[in-house]
Amino acid sequence: MDINATLIGQGLAFAILLWFSWKFVWPPLVNAIEERQKRIAEGLAAADRAKAELADADQRAEQEVRAARAKAAEILERAHQQAGQIVEKAKVDAIAEGARQKAAAEAEIASMLQAARSDLRSQLGSLAVLGAERIVRREIDAAAHRALIEELANEI
Amino acid sequence: MIDFLKAAGDSPSEYVTHHLKHLQVSVGEGAFWTVNIDSLAMSVALGVLGLGLFWLVGRRATAGVPGRLQAFIEIVIEFIDGQVRDVYHGSRRFVGPIALTIFVWILLMNAVKMIPVDLPPGIAAAAGSEYFRAVPTTDLNITAAMALAVLLLMLGFAVAAKGAGGFAKELFTAPFHADGPVMKLVLAPANFGLNVIEYLSKPVSLAMRLFGNMYAGELVFLLIALLGMAGGNLLMSQAGAGSWIGGSLAFLGAVVAGAAWSIFHILVITLQAFIFMILTVVYLSIATEHH
Numbered sequence: 489m490d491i492n493a494t495l496i497g498q499g500l501a502f503a504i505l506l507w508f509s510w511k512f513v514w515p516p517l518v519n520a521i522e523e524r525q526k527r528i529a530e531g532l533a534a535a536d537r538a539k540a541e542l543a544d545a546d547q548r549a550e551q552e553v554r555a556a557r558a559k560a561a562e563i564l565e566r567a568h569q570q571a572g573q574i575v576e577k578a579k580v581d582a583i584a585e586g587a588r589q590k591a592a593a594e595a596e597i598a599s600m601l602q603a604a605r606s607d608l609r610s611q612l613g614s615l616a617v618l619g620a621e622r623i624v625r626r627e628i629d630a631a632a633h634r635a636l637i638e639e640l641a642n643e644i
Numbered sequence: 645m646i647d648f649l650k651a652a653g654d655s656p657s658e659y660v661t662h663h664l665k666h667l668q669v670s671v672g673e674g675a676f677w678t679v680n681i682d683s684l685a686m687s688v689a690l691g692v693l694g695l696g697l698f699w700l701v702g703r704r705a706t707a708g709v710p711g712r713l714q715a716f717i718e719i720v721i722e723f724i725d726g727q728v729r730d731v732y733h734g735s736r737r738f739v740g741p742i743a744l745t746i747f748v749w750i751l752l753m754n755a756v757k758m759i760p761v762d763l764p765p766g767i768a769a770a771a772g773s774e775y776f777r778a779v780p781t782t783d784l785n786i787t788a789a790m791a792l793a794v795l796l797l798m799l800g801f802a803v804a805a806k807g808a809g810g811f812a813k814e815l816f817t818a819p820f821h822a823d824g825p826v827m828k829l830v831l832a833p834a835n836f837g838l839n840v841i842e843y844l845s846k847p848v849s850l851a852m853r854l855f856g857n858m859y860a861g862e863l864v865f866l867l868i869a870l871l872g873m874a875g876g877n878l879l880m881s882q883a884g885a886g887s888w889i890g891g892s893l894a895f896l897g898a899v900v901a902g903a904a905w906s907i908f909h910i911l912v913i914t915l916q917a918f919i920f921m922i923l924t925v926v927y928l929s930i931a932t933e934h935h
Contacts, residue, residue, distance in 0.1 A: 491785060493671055494680040498687060498780075498789035505691045505745050506793075513695055514741040516702035517721045520714075523707030 605644075612641050656870050663765060663866055665775040666783065680783055682768075687780035690752040695745065720748070727922060732929045734805075739928055742797065743921050746790070751917035753780040754858060757909055761865045781916075782862045787855040791847035794924050798843065798931040805932035814934075815839045846927050850920060857916050861909055868905060872898030 616637040623633075666680035701717040710718060724743050725736065732739045756779045768776030780786045803811045816832040818839070875894030878887045 490675060491788065492668075492676050492678045492680065494678075494684050494783065494785035495789045495792070497679055497684045498786045499793055501684070501688050501691060502745075502749075502790055502793045505695055505749065506742060508699070509695055509745040510738060510741040513698045513702050514721075514744060516705050517698065517717060518725065518740065520702075520705035520707050520710075521718055521722060524710075527707060 609641050609644065612644060613637070616641065656874075659870060659873075660863070660866050662775070663761060664777065664862075666777050667768065667773055667775045680777070680785060682776045682778065683780040683783035683786050686756060686778055687749075687753055687786055690756070690780070691745075691749045694748040694752045698744070698748065720744075724921070728925050731922065731925045734929075734932060739925060742928070743925050746794075746924055747917050747921040750781060750790075750854065750920050751914065753786070754913035754917055756780070757858070757861060757865070757913060758906065761862070761869050779858060779862060781854055781858040784851065784855045784859075787858075788847075788851040790920075791851035794850060794927065795843065795847040797924075798846070798927050801928050802931040806934060810934075846923075850923060854916050854920055857912055861905070861912060864905055865902070868898050868902045871901070 617634075620633050620637060667682040668678045669681045670678045698717055698720075701714050705714055705718075721744065724747055725740055728736050728739050728743050759778060764778035765776045768774075777783065799811075802814075806814060816835050817828065818835060820831045820835050820838075822828045822831045872895055875891045875896075875898060878891030878894060881887050881891075
């Protein structure tokens with residue numbers, strides 16, 4: 489239990505070990521730990537960032553979808569409108585065409601009627617003349633009766 | 645059979661004194677110039693082993709996923725770093741390695757205690773050497789050397805923190821502060837005396853605490869071994885049923901007590917290493933503080 493030179497030896501050994509540990513042992517281990525802590529912190533930050541970005545992208549996608557849906561609705565609406573317009577126009581056109589054809593037919597009918605009338609009238613005239621001739625054969629005064637007959641014909 | 649007790653006729657006190665003798669080598673004139681080669685060799689070997697392991701792991705330490713060994717080493721480093729961080733509020737560039745060296749080294753030196761008390765001297769005897777004390781921290785030289793080194797570190801830290809002039813001034817002006825120059829002069833010797841006592845008491849308490857705990861533990865282990873030996877001798881004497889029962893009881897008692905004391909010493913080994921480390925850090929922290 490006496491104090492002896494072991495003290496000096498142990499002191500020297502301690503000094504050497506302290507130096508060794510300060511120079512070669514402590515720094516690499518602590519550096520490795522700190523480096524890993526930094527990496528983990530960076531990883532966590534990156535994960536947070538990615539999550540935020542994902543949320544952002546989701547929001548943007550939703551916006552896009554909403555815009556597309558609105559646009560589709562608009563296009564549909566416009567198509568409906570256009571279809572209505574076309575139908576309306578067709579209706580109007582059809583009515584106009586109908587009216588036109590009706591008018592043409594009426595005009596034709598009227599002209600045909602006129603022609604028939606005039607034909608009839610002329611035939612009636614000659615018929616009347618013929619009749620009158622027959623009558624006149626008995627009692628000739630064509631001129632006097634002609635006015636009468638024409639008046640008759642006009643009444644038809 | 646009981647050869648490893650040297651001789652069956654050895655008295656208990658001879659057994660104990662034998663086990664407490666160092667293997668010594670004389671390196672010069674006088675009693676001081678002898679070296680306890682057993683404790684010094686064990687201490688150096690354990691220091692090289694422990695810090696060598698840390699060094700090997702540190703050399704290929706990766707900041708990526710650590711292996712099991714690196715993870716274990718890092719747990720130790722982080723534990724020590726955390727303890728130091730709590731106590732010492734400066735750069736841990738020096739204090740960290742100091743705490744690490746002290747903790748790992750003392751822990752390993754204490755852990756030699758887990759080897760049965762008769763084994764190292766037995767091996768030494770087989771190798772032709774009469775004495776061998778395996779636990780370095782049961783040698784006051786070892787603990788005193790480390791405590792003195794801590795004292796030198798304290799002085800170094802104090803001078804580095806305050807400058808040589810500031811440190812010298814503080815030795816004479818703290819802890820008792822005075823206003824007038826006369827009172828300062830009066831209080832200077834008291835201050836100086838107190839500071840010297842304070843600086844000396846710290847390493848003394850460090851060295852004595854560790855040495856005392858380990859030495860006392862070693863003594864108890866030796867006494868337990870003696871109990872077992874007495875039991876064994878009684879059993880071997882074959883002097884009737886009484887000796888048989890007494891011998892069995894003594895032997896059983898030695899086994900139970902040895903196991904219990906060993907288990908308790910797992911705590912003591914760790915605790916003493918931890919106390920030495922943390923007190924060193926505390927002392928260094930105090931040494932750098934300005935008063």
